[in-house]
Amino acid sequence: MSIMRHSRxxxxxxxxxxxxxxxxxxxxxxxxxxxxxxxxxEAKPAVPATGEPKPGDACTAAxxxxxxxxxxxxxxxxxITHFKGWYVSEGTMGSQTVxxxxxxxxxxxxxxxxxxxGSFQVETLGQVGASLGLTVQTxxxxxxxxxxxxxWDFHEPGYYALYQGTRKVTGQYGSxxxxxxxxxxxxxxxxxxxxxxxxxxxxxxxxxxxxVRCEDTVPxxxxxxxxxxxxxxxxxxxHAERTPSAGKSLTPVKATAGVVPxxxxxxxxxxxxxxxxxxxxxxxxxxxxxxxQGDSVRLRPSTIFSGNLDQWQLCRGPETRGVAEQILVxxxxxxxxxxxxxxxxxxxAPLVQADCRTDxxxxxYIYRDVPGxxxxxxxxxxxxxxxxxxxxADGQPLRQYSMGKADGSGTYVLVRA
Numbered sequence: 001m002s003i004m005r006h007s008r009x010x011x012x013x014x015x016x017x018x019x020x021x022x023x024x025x026x027x028x029x030x031x032x033x034x035x036x037x038x039x040x041x042e043a044k045p046a047v048p049a050t051g052e053p054k055p056g057d058a059c060t061a062a063x064x065x066x067x068x069x070x071x072x073x074x075x076x077x078x079x080i081t082h083f084k085g086w087y088v089s090e091g092t093m094g095s096q097t098v099x100x101x102x103x104x105x106x107x108x109x110x111x112x113x114x115x116x117x118g119s120f121q122v123e124t125l126g127q128v129g130a131s132l133g134l135t136v137q138t139x140x141x142x143x144x145x146x147x148x149x150x151x152w153d154f155h156e157p158g159y160y161a162l163y164q165g166t167r168k169v170t171g172q173y174g175s176x177x178x179x180x181x182x183x184x185x186x187x188x189x190x191x192x193x194x195x196x197x198x199x200x201x202x203x204x205x206x207x208x209x210x211x212v213r214c215e216d217t218v219p220x221x222x223x224x225x226x227x228x229x230x231x232x233x234x235x236x237x238x239h240a241e242r243t244p245s246a247g248k249s250l251t252p253v254k255a256t257a258g259v260v261p262x263x264x265x266x267x268x269x270x271x272x273x274x275x276x277x278x279x280x281x282x283x284x285x286x287x288x289x290x291x292x293q294g295d296s297v298r299l300r301p302s303t304i305f306s307g308n309l310d311q312w313q314l315c316r317g318p319e320t321r322g323v324a325e326q327i328l329v330x331x332x333x334x335x336x337x338x339x340x341x342x343x344x345x346x347x348x349a350p351l352v353q354a355d356c357r358t359d360x361x362x363x364x365y366i367y368r369d370v371p372g373x374x375x376x377x378x379x380x381x382x383x384x385x386x387x388x389x390x391x392x393a394d395g396q397p398l399r400q401y402s403m404g405k406a407d408g409s410g411t412y413v414l415v416r417a
Contacts, residue, residue: 066410078225082147085159086211105145108139112344117347118347119401119402124173169203174198180371190370288309308331309330315328348399348401387400
């Protein structure tokens with residue numbers, strides 16, 4: 001549990017360094033490894049989709065609250081989802097229906113979002129398919145975990161692999177954010193730059209099924225070759241039990257998965273002495289914390305009745321690619337700005353306040369316009385989503401949008417209180 005150091009007895013954070021230890025864990029799913037041979041993989045270079053911004057492209061203040069995905073790497077692995085080894089003798093040729101068992105289940109995911117709800121996730125998978133020239137799944141789906149019957153017309157005797165398979169596509173994506181860039185000699189510009197948020201994705205191509213013998217010559221990186229590998233062509237054939245009766249089921253080789261252990265990190269935050277207001281560019285509505293338990297942070301006019309609910313202290317933490325993590329503590333309540341854990345995966349989940357734990361749900365990145373303006377964009381570290389609002393009106397909740405708001409309403413101002 002983190003211990004927060006206070007400089008006054010009021011219980012609110014003041015200027016100083018807050019030492020924190022935070023467990024940050026992640027799991028990376030390993031590619032399926034077949035015991036009888038190494039997994040055949042095709043590494044493909046990432047090709048930017050046409051019409052999408054690229055690192056270094058110019059952006060404007062209206063883009064500060066937006067982000068775009070870009071594909072950093074891809075890997076294609078032929079993968080068998082269902083399998084059965086089947087021996088066909090001279091007297092058993094013709095049409096047969098074989099019950100195959102599940103070998104591997106592939107689930108489409110982008111980062112932490114296995115449900116692929118947001119437009120950022122859909123756009124990421126769309127870029128994967130476009131960069132590879134393949135049709136891939138761009139919405140939530142998974143291959144079947146149930147057994148599957150495959151009917152096949154056998155014309156030759158032999159040891160067959162009955163299979164259903166696909167090409168599993170995995171890799172890393174990054175996030176392009178609009179931010180201030182120092183061009184040197186006192187000159188600045190706003191450009192699309194690689195932001196701190198990144199992650200891994202998984203999808204797959206069209207499913208196919210079939211039967212292949214050990215004697216058949218197939219491409220080295222094909223799904224059929226993967227089925228032959230699992231069949232154990234060569235050694236397995238020599239030891240197979242042959243009978244003159246109906247086709248006989250043979251036990252397939254089991255697949256194993258690799259796991260990367262979790263990792264942890266520790267960091268410190270330094271809080272500014274004063275407070276800030278975050279508002280719409282016309283400075284008419286500001287981010288205001290609720291007094292009612294369970295309510296969301298909303299846009300409100302700043303008046304003498306606000307009672308400091310619209311003031312936030314910024315606590316600066318570690319940097320990634322030049323962008324610092326920020327914790328925002330409300331002046332009135334002493335609580336931290338956050339995305340609720342139970343709605344973190346949901347598009348348009350509202351901003352809330354919570355007891356300060358300084359986990360990633362309570363950490364934000366702030367992107368800034370060129371010096372001389374106070375316009376910003378805000379991004380949650382855990383979800384990667386940008387903060388915006390549905391419409392310009394008193395009482396509107398602040399929400400997360402996976403790619404930000406296309407109309408530029410995710411751009412705010414950060415002003416001293």
